[in-house]
Amino acid sequence: MSLVLKVIGFIGTGVMGEPICRHLATKSGLKVLAYDHDTAPLRRLAEHGVQTATADEISAQADVIFMSLPSGAIVEKVVMGEQNNGLLAKGRSGQLIVDLSTSPVDLSRRIAAELTKRDMRFADAPVMRTRSAAEAGTLAVPVGADDDVFTSIKPLLDTFSSDVTHVGGIGAGQVVKILNNMVLYETVLALSEARAIGARAGVDPDRLFSAMSTGSADSFALRNHGMKAIAPQNFPEKAFPVSYAKKDLLYAVGLADQVGVDATGAKNLVACFDQAIAAGHGDKYAPAISLVFEGK
Known part of the structure; x- marks a missing residue:
C-alpha cells in the first residue's frame, strides 16, 4: 500500500541538496520545508516556495524527510541524535526518511532497523551523476527500500532524476x-x-x-x-x-x-x-x- 505523503522535509541544501530541493518544490505540488546550517541556499530556495524550518519543525510536520548530507557520520548524527534530539526520537508513526547521501551499507540497515521499532520507514536512495545533472533534474538514483516505500517515493524522486531504479531492500541503494x-x-x-x-x-x-x-x-x-x-x-x-x-x-x-x-x-x-x-x-x-x- 502506498504511503500518503503531503509535506516534504529536506535536510541538507548543499551542492547537491539545493537543486534537488528546488525540483521537489517546483514539481511535486507539495509543501516543502528545508533546513541547513548555511542560510544562503535557503534564501535562494525561498524564491521557489521552499519554507525555511528547524529540524524539530520538520520532524513534527513532514510526512517524508529527505537528507542530503556530506557523510554517513553526519547522517547518523541527524537520525540517531544526541540526548534524544534526532529524527528517530522526535519522529512519529508512519513517517518516512529517505537518505540521498552516500552512507555505509551497515549504517543504512541499522538506521532502518531502529526506525522500524518506532513504526517509521526508511529508504536509501543515494544520488549518482554530477552537480550539473542535479541542476538539470537528470540524476540517477538506485533505491534500497520495501516495495510499498519505493512506490510511494518514486514520483518524488522523478522530479529530480531521469533514472530511478529499485535495486533491492534496505542497503542495496548504497551498495x-x-x-x-x-x-x-x-x-x-x-x-x-x-x-x-x-x-x-x-x-x-x-x-x-x-x-x-x-x-x-x-x-x-x-x-x-x-x-x-x-x-x-x-x-x-x-x-x-x-x-x-x-x-x-x-x-x-x-x-x-x-x-x-x-x-x-x-x-x-x-x-x-x-x-x-x-x-x-x-x-x-x-x-x-x-x-x-x-x-x-
Missing part, C-alpha cells in the same frame, strides 16, 4: 552507489596515469583522449572527467572534492572487507587520494588526483 563510485574513480585513476604517460611520450592530452573516445577505452569518465578536467588540468573547488571521493572509496573498501573481497584496486586508489590530499589538493575536484602523476 550500488558505493561500487559505482569505486569503478568511476578507478577509471579516473587510469585516465590520470594515461595523461601523464602520454604527455611525456609526446602526445597532446586533448588528442590522446579524443582518440581514446573512438576506441574501446571510451567511457563516461573519459568524456567528462578525462576531457573536461584531467586533459586541461582544470580542478575547481566547490565541486565533488578529493576528500569526498576518498570517503566513498573507504566505504567501498570497508564493504569489500565485510564480504571477504580483497579490493586491491580500490585500496590503491585510496592511497592515491591520500597522496593528493598530502600535496594540498584535498578540496579540489576529485580528478585532481591527476596532479600526483604530474609531480604537483
